Amino acid sequence: MKLLLPILALLLAASNTTRASSFDELLQTVKQQTHNELTAENTRIKKFVAEKKQQQKLLTEAKKKLQDLKKQSSLLNDEIEQNEKKLTATEETLQIKLGDLGELFGAVRQVSGELKADFSRSIVSVQYPQRLPFLDQLAQSKTLPDVKTLEQLWFYMLQEMGETGKTREFNADVFDTDGTQQQQQVTRIGAYALLANGLYLQHDSETNALHQLQKQPPARYQQAAQDFSTGKTSLAAITIDPTHGQLFNLLTLKPTLMQRISQGGMVGYIILALGAIGLLIAVFRFFYLNLVSGKIKHQIKHLDKPVDSNPMGRIALVYREYQDKPLNEREIALQEAMIKEAPAVEHYNGLIKLLAAVTPLLGLLGTVIGMIITFQTITLFGTSDPKLMAGGISTALVTTVLGLSMAIPLLFAHTFIVAKSRRILDIIEHQSVGLISAEK
Template identity: 35%
Template sequence: MRRLSTTRWLAVLLLSFSGLAWAAEPQGLDALLQQVQQAAGQDAKLNAEREQRFLADKNQQAAMVGKAEADLAQAKAKADAVRARFAANQKAIADLKDKLKARAGDYIQVQGAVKEAAGAFRAIASESLVSAQVPDRMPTLDALADQDGYPSVADLEHFWVGLQQELVQGGRIARFTAPVVDADGKRESREVIRIGSFTAFSGGHYLVFDPQAGALTELTRQPSHHWRALAADFADAKDDGRHEAMIDPSHGSLLVQEALRPTLRQRIAQGGTIAYVIITIGVFGAALAVWQLVFLLRTGRRVRAQLGDIGHPRTDNPLGRVLAAFRGDAAAGVGDGEVLELRLSEAILREIPALERFQPLLRLIIAAGPLLGLVGTVTGMIITFQVIQEQGAGDPRLMAGGISQAMITTVLGLGVAVPMLFINAILSARSRVLVQILDEQSAGLLARHIETQQEQGDAPRA
């Protein structure tokens, strides 16, 4: 402070001398001394004020430091108390958890068992047809299967009721009204008939349960007409007796596979043009065979009737016409046995074409059926190899068309040839029997005629 005051005095003196030098009229040493003294007094006063302010600030800072230290000590005391309470609470929580585990006992295992059972039953209920009739049980199963806490008594009761409901309804036939989504995507309420948890149908159309839509949906492709008619008859039954119905134990999977199975018309269409050619030939051959079989049956019945009355030949059967021709020749005076034999052979040969009619054509059909089937097989294999070349062999469904054509044409060819083979054998056997009857009767007639002539020739000599 002393050094600072000296410096200030020197500065005041320099200013004073400068002001004296520049003044227009000097004021004298007394005035200068007075100014210096006044300046010195003012500086001392300023220094005293500064010292007082510094001392005041120092005391204030000391007080603030003391207060801060007191606050720090108080905060440390509070923190220690909080730590002590936290440790005590942690210990209390651990003790309570131990007591909870001890008191809960097997309830923790019950929680895991209920969660696992609810998840398994939810998977079953999501595909069960009973859920279409009782849709409000799914939220409860979802809550039990997904929860992390302990299930309540009410939740366990709902779960038990759901299990009992599935068990009881699985053995009942029920009629109820529920929303049904048809093949066009239209949703409407219909009367549904449910057979257990296996099969459901409405209006003759089979239904499956869609868990995403939460409703029954019609199969896009329904099974064959037989199964649909069976469902319609079951729905129209009014009594409580026994009625036939289709049961799908796979909850719709087998029903979908049955619906995807092609009908007979669709299978024939898979065979292509060759399949229709084979069927046309088969139908034509079958019509000819049936016609000839009916003709042979009627002719055989008339021939057997003629055998019972040889003396009165009728022209409505081959045997009667042969007998009539023989008697006509005999009445005309033809006595030579060889000539009569030739005349009988001519009459029999005249009847044979009608008896063996269509047999050569049927044999041709028998041979052509498998050959046409082989043509279809080769064509189908060509289509299959072409698809493999273009698309690869990664997807077997792409090759199904060619393979179907190959197999179907083969089956159709054999299906035409094998029945025609048996039918032709039957026709051939029956025609041979009739021809044999004609040969036997003609030979007998000729023998008796020759014997009669010989007896007439020997009579005069006797």
């Protein structure tokens, strides 16, 4: 216990010494930091004062430079105004010196555009396709053309005029009717017709391509084209299209006879069927009556040898049968025999007459049906597109034509057959009366 007390006293003394040392160090540190901050602040103040003097100098220099730039800007503005005045004067001088050249430039562009439109429709461009890009470029040019360009334009104008009166042969790609393309030798007749292998060609102005016509002209024109292509004759008649293909286009739209008939619809087919039946009956009756007339003439020459293969022979047999009877009975028997023969001679005459009367009435019926279809189309779609009304109008007109076309020959045939029948009956009656008169 006595030892512990001195030890504790030593420890307390050491602790106080350490604490005093730490406080001195802290105080020294605070002094040092305060000194450093004051030094830094003084440095900043000195730097600020120095920079302030420098900024003032820079400000003075900037103001001076601004004044110089303002003076320079004023000089440049004056120079710009002078240049604008010079430019205006130069442009006026240019316009004066251009004079007719400006009008020439406008005229060249206008003529080039018009020629391009004309040449694109001309079949001559198929042989000389390089003309179209040249004219297109010249029409859109914004600079004055040179002399060489003007000479080329003049050359193309003369070339077009000259080629319209010449016949040329050249190779070109041709599209067949099935769409296949192959190179063929093409004959160009002026600016009016194109031929290849004896067939007429059509020029597409949009693509400058050649196509075979979907429908060639009639055979007589096509034969002339073949003779012209093969060169069989030095001079040959040839069909041309001065409208640059419009007539040939209309030709392809022209319907054939069967297409015309089909436009009549069901009524048209009925009219044709009835007309055909009537004409066949008329032809049959014509040959039949000719045969009967020949037999009757032969029988008249041989009344002593009557046969039952003809009306006159059958009447002669009846007369021979009643030859021993009284006269009145013989007359009655002959009249009955003539009456029996009349239906066979006049058979189908009424039917032919009926068909001749019915066919135009059916044509009128088709006309009414066609007009009804037309009015229904107008009600649904209006009158903006005439093609929509074409079907009804075609039915109306075609059925009328078919009805009249069948009625007219049937009427002539009926008149002829009736006259021939009446002539045969008159011969029979005359010969029958002659038999009785011979006995009196």
